[in-house]
Structures are given as structure tokens and as C-alpha cells.
Amino acid sequence: MTTAGFISIAVTLLLILLLARPAGHYLARAFDYERTGLDRIFLPAEKLICRLGGIRGDNQTWKQYAFTLVLSNSVMIVITYLIFRFQSFLPLNPGNIGNMEPTLALNTAISFMTNTNLQHYSGESGLSYLSQMVAIVFLMFTAPASALSVIMAFIRGLAGKPLGNFFVDLIRSITRALLPIAFIAALAFVCLGVPQTLEPAAVVTTLEGAEQQIARGPVASFLSIKELGNNGGGFFGVNSAHPLENPNALSNLIQILLMMLITTATPFAYGKMVGSPKQGRVLFVSMMMLFLLMLGVSISAEQAGNPLLNSLGIEDSQGSMEGKEVRFGLAQSSLYSVVTTASETGAVNTMHDTLTPxxxxxxxxxxxxxxxxxxxxxGFLNVLMYAMIAVFLSGLMVGRTPEFLGKKIEGKEMKLIAATLLVHPVLILxxxxxxxxxxxxxxxxxxxHGLTQVLYEYTSSAANNGSGFEGLGDNTPFWNLSTGIVMYIGRYFAMVALLAVAASLAAKNAVPVSAGTFRTDNRLFAGVFIGVVLIVGALTFFPALVMGPIAEHLTLKP
Amino acid sequence: MRTIWITVRTSLVLMLLCTLLYHLTVTGIAQAVLPYEADGSILYNEDNEPIGSALVGQTFTEPQYFHSRVSSIEYDAAGSGSPNYAPSNEELITRTKEAAEAWKQANPGSPLNQLPIDLVTNSGSGLDPHISPEGALVQIPRISERTGIAAAELEKLVAEHTAGRELGIFGEPRVNVLMLNLELQQLLNK
Known part of the structure; x- marks a missing residue:
């Protein structure tokens, strides 16, 4: 890769780093219900929405909180399912697009409600403007808002406070974080060339005299919440590889920053809310190290390119270019592919199916x-789960009851955590x-590679990522229903189980910190945490990876 | 039951706020302030007929034009897509070999080892408007021979249409093929 490529990545990472802490503190203030200067603007709007929605906003127990989460999300799935099923009878359909087939509509509704955005349809031809603008975007706001609510409730539990109220958190997530940022980013995207129109496709006559149709629509407003909410579902079929959905390297940069913004801010919000910034910082640094490891491997593989093509005698210094766009080149394509899967967004600016093994x-x-x-x-819910596992394993090694933030982790919590840990690989394999x-x-x-395609589809569903190895012929009832189930369980099992853990911890008396306490805010813990993530992950999935990408890599000999 | 009722009511409110109000405000501002970008950067000729989008690639097959990258959908921007060939897929190797062979036939003046890989690979979108500057320069011998325009003049044209990295850092240098060919067409018309 060129020096400019390295610099562009370094600058991008620096910007992510600079934004994470202030954004985290902003989130902490918003969700600790502290009074802030912004209340003047937001509170009246929030009160109005609560009144219109009939929300009282009492504190909930973990069971009520979890129940409200699952039930409200399920109702939203039903509402949007109905819109997809009857889109041809509804307004805003200039392209005369037909109703969605039932299993595809169900898959799409679950997919967007669970923040997965797996797309078995193609945006240009499968959805009316109404479906795109109202149904899909509604879920693109409420899905990340639901998850943000849950993590904030979880952190409150760890901090020994009441969990809060799901609906109040949901609305706060939208009014204080998602909507204002998405709005500003959408306008920035328009400045950079992303369309925002209600007109149907443009029809033009090309230089060589052929007719070319150019699909367009309200792309910018769709795009900004797609990235900010870690949704990832593209307006166009090829997502952010489409030149109208990602016209240049600056729009690409903003997309990367939006994808990373809230998820990198969360550890800092956590540190502040539990009253110990170091706790959050250690987790942030650990995750950043894992991220850099992944990025390094990806870049070196993509730069080496495909030996089968390079052996044809062409000029191959650009690296692997199949499925990539010239304006992003190797560095920004590789970076994007790592960012979108690390942040479980699922937007792509390069076709993942065509990446080197x-x-x-x-x-x-x-x-x-x-x-x-x-x-x-x-994501951060999972991270805290792994942190507790790391504490537990360390406790086993020294023969002492493990503690996390001064609360003893005992049999009940570990059973719930172990079950959650096992669900993920089961849902994939x-x-x-x-x-x-x-x-x-x-x-x-x-x-x-065929095995990798299938593995990717279920991994993406279980992790609520939503990108795909898009060569897979996945719009059939089998795939629609099976990935639908995987996405649903992958989303809600962990949330409900971990809310139970938080509530159980919140009810315990704090153990005073002593010299024998295993600290969770230093380098040693970071090392143990990374080790646990890699060992648990590798043990579970290594055989599958050997049979898929690693075997393919070893057989790529000219 | 109460939760369902609250969800339905809240959903309706949020649909108004997050979708209709949000989209329409963004659309209104975009259309008022930046109508060209908001409509998809559509280009018009002197007769005010739309001839393409500055951001979307087109197919060029005639030898006097600069050619775009491989596109399995032939730059049909009603959709978007690529064949999603895995690196190990035989069809990818066959297609690239054929493209390299066709290149040799059409460009006897430019040896294969100067052919940059972007010209014989399918972009992710199938609509990539750009090629690498090297990918444009390497086509000059063919175009110069066809059109009689001096190679030096074509090189100047390519240099004028080479866009650098954004802010000097981000992305890659590139040439917009449609814009380049529009200019080339003007030269040919003279």
C-alpha cells in the first residue's frame, strides 16, 4: 500500500479517537438523566412524544424492561411487515413496485428491527419509496435506539442505580443522539454529491447513444442513519459501493466516522456512569488493539492480491481490485471492510465475497x-459479558470469588453468561x-469459498451485522426464514439474559476493594480480556475457518 | 396489552418524526440549496437533454473512447451489482484472461505488463465512474491511432481530468471516464 494510504488510515483512526471521549461523556450525561444545557431544546419535544405515545416513564424492573423491549420490537416488526406486504396499494410508489413476498417481508422486517439489515431484496427494485422512507428508516432509528437503551439500562444496573424506563430511553436515544446527528450528516452527504430527491429514476442518453436509467431517491437521509445507527442496509443494492451512495473518499470518511461514533463512545460513557473512567478506557484500548490486529491482517492480504490474477502478467500494484472501486482503492476499501464488521454495521464499499480469502x-x-x-x-453488552468471563477465569486461577465493579459474580450470573456465550456459535454453526x-x-x-458463503450469511445474521457474501442465492423461503430466526434469537437472547445479570448484580451488596481484589482497570486485565476473546473465539470457530477461508487461501496457487 | 398500545401509538409518532418530517426537511433543504447534487448530478448537453450523471459510469465500447472498467451489468444504473466472484472462482480467471487477450488485440501499442488491474476487474457497484490514471494513459496509443489526435495532447487531457486524493490524503487518484470522453468528443467534433 502507498504511504498516502497509511496516512489516510492513521488520520481516520485519530479522528475516531478524538470523537470517542466527548461523545461518550455526552451520552453519559444524557442517560444519567443529568440536567444539561440542551434540555431546553430536547425536553419539551420528549415530553410531547411521551404524551402522544401515552408513556408514563416509571422505573422498570429488569423483567419489565426486557419484556417491554421484546414486545415493542415485535410489534414494530408486525407494523413494518404489513407495510412491505401492501406497498403496492400505498402511496409514494412512483416505480410501481409490487408487494413483497411473505417470507421476504418477514425477513426484511426482522432484519431491520434487529439492527442487522441483511437484505435479501435489492433496494432499487424491491421497495417503494414509502417502504424505504417510512418502514425501513423507522426501524433504522428504533433498532439502534432500542439497543442503546438496553446498554444504558445495563450500565445503570452495574452502577447500582434503577434500570430506568425502556420507552423513555428509546425516545431519548432518538432525540438526543440519532436524529440530530443523522440530520446534520445527511446534509453533509448531499454537499458531497449524494442524491436527495423524490423523483423517480433519471433516464439519460449516453455518449454512445444507449439509454441509461439512473436509480436515485432520498438517499442522503437514508444513508446517514444507516451508518450512524450501525444499521448498514443500503438504499441501493450494492450499498456504499454505489457511486451515488458513496461518491468520494470524503463521503467515505464521514461514513466510517459515523459507524464508529456511538460504539467507540460507549466505553467512555460506561466509565463515567460507573464512576471510574479507567474501567471504560481499558476496554476501549483492548478493543482498539483487536481492531488494529484485524486491520493489519486485512490490508496485507488485500495488498498481496489474488495470485491467480497477478500471474497473468498484468500490472498489479493496486492490489486486489475485483469488487473494489477505484476512488477508494485498497486502503479505504480494506479499512471500511474492517470498520463495518467491527461495528456490526454491515454497510459495504467493496464486495466482501470478492475479498481475498x-x-x-x-x-x-x-x-x-x-x-x-x-x-x-x-456490541458493548457483549464486551462487558467477556469482561465478566475474564474476571471469572482469573478468579478460578487464583481460587477467589471473582468480583466485577465490587459485586461478586456467582453461579447464577455465570450460568446466564455461559448460556449467552454458547448461543452465538450455536446460531452460526x-x-x-x-x-x-x-x-x-x-x-x-x-x-x-462456498462454505465460507454459507458461514458468512449466518455469522452476519447472528451478530446482527447484515453484510453478506452477496453471491449467495438467498432470497428463498429457506434462507428468509432461517436467517430470520437466527437474527431474532441473536438479538434478544443476549439482551434479556444480560439484563437479568445486571439486575442480579445490582441487588448485591458491594464488596470493599482490598489488596486481593482482581483489578479490572489495568494493563493486566486488558491482556486477560484480549486473551479470553481470542481464545474463546478461536476455539469455537477455528475449525470452520480452516475449512473455509484458510483452505481457499492455501489452494490459490497459479 | 398496555405495552402494545403504547408501542403502536409511539411508533406512529416516531414514524412522523423520524421518517416523514426528517426526510422531507432534508429533501426540502437539499432541493433548495443544492438542486444539482440532490438530483443525482445529472449532466445535460447544449440542447438540455440529460446525457448521464457525473457520478455514474457508462459503457464505452467504441475504440476511439477511453474505456471504463469491467461491469457485469453493463453500467445499467437502474440496478447495481457485480458477479461476486470469489478469488478462487474459475470464471473470474477465465473472464480476466479473456479481457487480457482482448486487450492485446485492441491495443498492440501497449504491452500487457502496463495494463493496470483495475481495467480488467469488475468494480463492486458495476457503475464505477473512474479508472486509475495509469488505466487512462495506457489507452492513449490506441485512441491516438484511431483519432489522429497527438498522444501528447491526449496526455494533457488525461492530466487535466485526473483528480487527486481528497484533501491530499483520502482515497486514490482517479480519472472520471465519462467526463474525459465528453471532452474528447469535443476535440473530435472540431
């Missing part, structure tokens, strides 16, 4: 670990095995 493996590994920052809320046995025809690329 090892570059592709990095993207899957990010989703398998699901702790390299992770998506809004859900079992359906992959079934699909390989029953649906071999959906695989578009032969050989070891």
Missing part, C-alpha cells in the same frame, strides 16, 4: 468475536451445517 476471513472473524467494538449497545446439507444450490462460488 484472508481479507474475507477478517470480516467474518470480527462478526464471530462480536466484541471488536460491536454494534450500538449490543448449526444452521450453516443444515444449509450446507439442504441448500447446496444457493452457493454461487465453488469449492471452499
Amino acid at each position: 484472508i481479507g474475507g476471513m477478517v470480516t467474518i472473524a470480527n462478526m464471530m468475536l462480536n466484541t471488536v467494538f460491536g454494534g450500538i449497545g449490543a 448449526v444452521p450453516s451445517a443444515i444449509a450446507l446439507a439442504l441448500q447446496p444450490d444457493s452457493i454461487s462460488n465453488p469449492g471452499f
Whole structure:
């Protein structure tokens, strides 16, 4: 890679770093219900929405909180399902797009409600403007808002405070974080060339005299919440590889910053809310190290390129360019692929199916670990779970009851955590095995890569990422329903179980810190944490990765 | 039951706020302030007929034009997509070999080892408006022979249409093929 490529990545990471702490403190203030100067603007709006919605805003127990989360999200799935099913009878459909097929509509509704944004349809031809603008974008706001609410409730539990009220948190997430930032970013995207129109596709006559249709629409407002909310579903079929959805390297930079903003801010918000900034900083640094490891592997693999093509005698210094766009080149494509899978966004500016085997493996590994920052809320929830596992394992090694933030972690918590830990690989590996046995025809690329395609689909679903190895023929009832189930369980199981853990910890008396306490705010803990993430992740998924990307890599010989 | 009722009511309120109000405000501002960008950067000729988008690539097959990258959808921007070939896919190797072979036939003046990889690979979107500057320069011998325009003049044209990295840092240097060919067409018309 060129020096300019390295510098562009370094500057991007620096910007992420600079934004994370202030954004985290802003979140902490907003969700600790502290009074801030911005209350004057936000409070009246929030009160109005609460009144219109009939929300009282009492503190909830963890059971009420979890129940409200799952029920309200399920109702939203039903509402949007109905819109997709009947879009042809509804207004704002200049392209005369038909109703969605039932399993596809269900898959799409679950996919967007669970912040996954797996897309088995193509935006240009599958959805009316109403479906895109109202149904999809509604979920693009409420899904990350739901997850942000849960993580904030979880942190309050750890801090020994009441969990709060789900609906109040949901609305705060939207009014104080998602909506204002999305609005500003949308305007910035328009300045950089992203369309924002209600006109149907433009029809032009090309220089060579052919007719070309150019699909467009309200892309900018869609794009900004897609990235900020770690949603990732593209307005166009090819997502942010489309020149109208990502016209240049600056729009690309803003997208990367938006994807990382809230998820990198959360550890800082956590540190502030539990009254010990170091606790958050250690986790941030640990995740950043995992991130850099992934990025390094990805870049070196993509730069080496595809030996089968390079051996044809062409000029290959650009690296692997199949499925990549010239305006981003190697550095920004590689970076984007790592950012989008680390933050579980799922937007792509390069086709992941065409990445070199090892570059592709990095993207899957990010989703398998699901702790390299992770998506809004859900990611940090996982990180805290791994932190407790790290504490527990350390406790076992020295023979002392493990403590986390002064609360003893005992059998009840560990059972819930262990179950959550196991659900993720089960959701990935079992359906992959079934699909390989029953649906071999959906695989578009032969050989070891075919296995990776299937593995990727379920990993992406379980981790609520939503990107795909898009060659897979996945718009069939089998794939729609199976990935729908995986996304639903992948989303809510962990949230409910971990809310129970938080409530159980909150009810315990704090143990005073002594010389024998295993500290969770220093370098030793960072090392143990990274070790646990890598060992637990590698042990679970290594065999699958060997049979997929690693085998493909080893067979790429000219 | 109460939760369901609250969810339905809140959903309706949020749909108004986060979707209709949000989109329409952004659309209103965008259309008022930046109508060209907001409509998709559509280009018009002297007769005010739309001839393309400055951001979306087009197919060029005639030898006197600069050619774009490979596109399995032939730059049909009603959709978007690529064949998603894995690095190990035979079809990828075959397609690239054929493209390299066709290149040799059409460009006897430019050896294969100068052919940059972006010209024989499919972009992610199938609509990539750009090629690398090297990818434009390497086509000059063919175009110069076809059109009779001196190579030096074409090189100047390519240099004028080479956009650098954004802010000097981000992305890669590139040439917008449609813009370059529009200019080339003007030269040809003279």
C-alpha cells in the first residue's frame, strides 16, 4: 500500500479517537438523566412524544424492561411487515413496485428491527419509496435506539442505580443522539454529491447513444442513519459501493466516522456512569488493539492480491481490485471492510465475497468475536459479558470469588453468561451445517469459498451485522426464514439474559476493594480480556475457518 | 396489552418524526440549496437533454473512447451489482484472461505488463465512474491511432481530468471516464 494510504488510515483512526471521549461523556450525561444545557431544546419535544405515545416513564424492573423491549420490537416488526406486504396499494410508489413476498417481508422486517439489515431484496427494485422512507428508516432509528437503551439500562444496573424506563430511553436515544446527528450528516452527504430527491429514476442518453436509467431517491437521509445507527442496509443494492451512495473518499470518511461514533463512545460513557473512567478506557484500548490486529491482517492480504490474477502478467500494484472501486482503492476499501464488521454495521464499499480469502476471513472473524467494538449497545453488552468471563477465569486461577465493579459474580450470573456465550456459535454453526446439507444450490462460488458463503450469511445474521457474501442465492423461503430466526434469537437472547445479570448484580451488596481484589482497570486485565476473546473465539470457530477461508487461501496457487 | 398500545401509538409518532418530517426537511433543504447534487448530478448537453450523471459510469465500447472498467451489468444504473466472484472462482480467471487477450488485440501499442488491474476487474457497484490514471494513459496509443489526435495532447487531457486524493490524503487518484470522453468528443467534433 502507498504511504498516502497509511496516512489516510492513521488520520481516520485519530479522528475516531478524538470523537470517542466527548461523545461518550455526552451520552453519559444524557442517560444519567443529568440536567444539561440542551434540555431546553430536547425536553419539551420528549415530553410531547411521551404524551402522544401515552408513556408514563416509571422505573422498570429488569423483567419489565426486557419484556417491554421484546414486545415493542415485535410489534414494530408486525407494523413494518404489513407495510412491505401492501406497498403496492400505498402511496409514494412512483416505480410501481409490487408487494413483497411473505417470507421476504418477514425477513426484511426482522432484519431491520434487529439492527442487522441483511437484505435479501435489492433496494432499487424491491421497495417503494414509502417502504424505504417510512418502514425501513423507522426501524433504522428504533433498532439502534432500542439497543442503546438496553446498554444504558445495563450500565445503570452495574452502577447500582434503577434500570430506568425502556420507552423513555428509546425516545431519548432518538432525540438526543440519532436524529440530530443523522440530520446534520445527511446534509453533509448531499454537499458531497449524494442524491436527495423524490423523483423517480433519471433516464439519460449516453455518449454512445444507449439509454441509461439512473436509480436515485432520498438517499442522503437514508444513508446517514444507516451508518450512524450501525444499521448498514443500503438504499441501493450494492450499498456504499454505489457511486451515488458513496461518491468520494470524503463521503467515505464521514461514513466510517459515523459507524464508529456511538460504539467507540460507549466505553467512555460506561466509565463515567460507573464512576471510574479507567474501567471504560481499558476496554476501549483492548478493543482498539483487536481492531488494529484485524486491520493489519486485512490490508496485507488485500495488498498481496489474488495470485491467480497477478500471474497473468498484468500490472498489479493496486492490489486486489475485483469488487473494489477505484476512488477508494485498497486502503479505504480494506479499512471500511474492517470498520463495518467491527461495528456490526454491515454497510459495504467493496464486495466482501470478492475479498481475498484472508481479507474475507477478517470480516467474518470480527462478526464471530462480536466484541471488536460491536454494534450500538449490543456490541458493548457483549464486551462487558467477556469482561465478566475474564474476571471469572482469573478468579478460578487464583481460587477467589471473582468480583466485577465490587459485586461478586456467582453461579447464577455465570450460568446466564455461559448460556449467552454458547448461543452465538450455536446460531452460526448449526444452521450453516443444515444449509450446507439442504441448500447446496444457493452457493454461487465453488469449492471452499462456498462454505465460507454459507458461514458468512449466518455469522452476519447472528451478530446482527447484515453484510453478506452477496453471491449467495438467498432470497428463498429457506434462507428468509432461517436467517430470520437466527437474527431474532441473536438479538434478544443476549439482551434479556444480560439484563437479568445486571439486575442480579445490582441487588448485591458491594464488596470493599482490598489488596486481593482482581483489578479490572489495568494493563493486566486488558491482556486477560484480549486473551479470553481470542481464545474463546478461536476455539469455537477455528475449525470452520480452516475449512473455509484458510483452505481457499492455501489452494490459490497459479 | 398496555405495552402494545403504547408501542403502536409511539411508533406512529416516531414514524412522523423520524421518517416523514426528517426526510422531507432534508429533501426540502437539499432541493433548495443544492438542486444539482440532490438530483443525482445529472449532466445535460447544449440542447438540455440529460446525457448521464457525473457520478455514474457508462459503457464505452467504441475504440476511439477511453474505456471504463469491467461491469457485469453493463453500467445499467437502474440496478447495481457485480458477479461476486470469489478469488478462487474459475470464471473470474477465465473472464480476466479473456479481457487480457482482448486487450492485446485492441491495443498492440501497449504491452500487457502496463495494463493496470483495475481495467480488467469488475468494480463492486458495476457503475464505477473512474479508472486509475495509469488505466487512462495506457489507452492513449490506441485512441491516438484511431483519432489522429497527438498522444501528447491526449496526455494533457488525461492530466487535466485526473483528480487527486481528497484533501491530499483520502482515497486514490482517479480519472472520471465519462467526463474525459465528453471532452474528447469535443476535440473530435472540431
